Amino acid sequence: MDTLTVVVDKYHIISSRENDYYYDDDDVKRIQDQSPDVSLSSGPIEPLGDDKDSGSEPESSHNDIKWLKSHLKTATFEKNKLEEIAAQLLEKAERLQYELADAKEATKSRDEVIKLLQEQLSKMETAYTKSLEESVHSRLQLTSHEQEISHLKEICYKYVEEEKTYKDCSGIDNSDMKTTNNVEKMEFKIKRLEEEKEKMKQEIVKLENEKTTLVTRLKELTESSDIIEQRQRWKERSVIT
Known part of the structure; x- marks a missing residue:
């Protein structure tokens, strides 16, 4: 299984071809202690295993990061919008009361x-x-x-x-x-x-x-x-x- 590690803000992402796993800083430290052979880095994206020299992997990771940022931005916007609607509904409910x-x-x-x-x-x-x-x-x-x-x-x-x-x-x-x-x-x-x-x-x-x-x-x-x-x-x- 090909695995790579990327960092988006404070969250580490371990990506494979089948699944994406999300961990915070504490989880990364625990994985490093349990599996010394797994390389988790907060620096630039580095391919792991036999694909270290592959040129397509960093580009794929870059696209994943770009997609994640876009998805995060959309989710944040929708969250703010829902919070605003909830506040308006609460205000209306109080006024009606x-x-x-x-x-x-x-x-x-x-x-x-x-x-x-x-x-x-x-x-x-x-x-x-x-x-x-x-x-x-x-x-x-x-x-x-x-x-x-x-x-x-x-x-x-x-x-x-x-x-x-x-x-x-x-x-x-x-x-x-x-x-x-x-x-x-x-x-x-x-x-x-x-x-x-x-x-x-x-x-x-x-x-x-x-x-x-x-x-x-x-x-x-x-x-x-x-x-x-x-x-x-x-x-x-x-x-x-």
């Missing part, structure tokens, strides 16, 4: 805001329902008062007609006291009902205004809740991306 923590905190805050808005919305819906029921009840009362007023007016008109008929038939100037008292009572009751009717109208207007305010507030709360949920979904998608 911080962003995820911020997103979780923001989500927690938004959840609390949404919960508060939902509670306010529930209260407003309850108030709106109550106001609507009161409005319906007031309208029913108003309708009842209007019917009662109409009925009392009919009774009052009937008394007036009876009084007029009585005067025409009797020819007496003095009006019947009983009829007069009944008419006055009816008129007083009608007046009182008219006042209650006006109060009911004012109450209905007030309830209608409250209902309008509640509807507006409900709309604002719903829109705010929708906006917060949309922002939350957008932020979650952004973090995942």
Whole structure:
């Protein structure tokens, strides 16, 4: 087997036609101690054995060294590139970790805001329902008062007609006291009902205004809740991306 020894940087290479063996300085010393006949040199390349005088062996070794240096250069470049990519990925992972923590905190805050808005919305819906029921009840009362007023007016008109008929038939100037008292009572009751009717109208207007305010507030709360949920979904998608 033809064997030669070369030195690339601090590593010794023992090359044969079948295999290449790589050793550092300690390995070279150990081989020299065990095999004194093997010549390992850190100087110029020297062929060993019967091929010492061959002219093609140094050229072949030179080509091997050239190839090894090229391969070492390529491997070093790829190693540096991989280290750079690894550093970038590590930095990105740390940044995403911080962003995820911020997103979780923001989500927690938004959840609390949404919960508060939902509670306010529930209260407003309850108030709106109550106001609507009161409005319906007031309208029913108003309708009842209007019917009662109409009925009392009919009774009052009937008394007036009876009084007029009585005067025409009797020819007496003095009006019947009983009829007069009944008419006055009816008129007083009608007046009182008219006042209650006006109060009911004012109450209905007030309830209608409250209902309008509640509807507006409900709309604002719903829109705010929708906006917060949309922002939350957008932020979650952004973090995942």
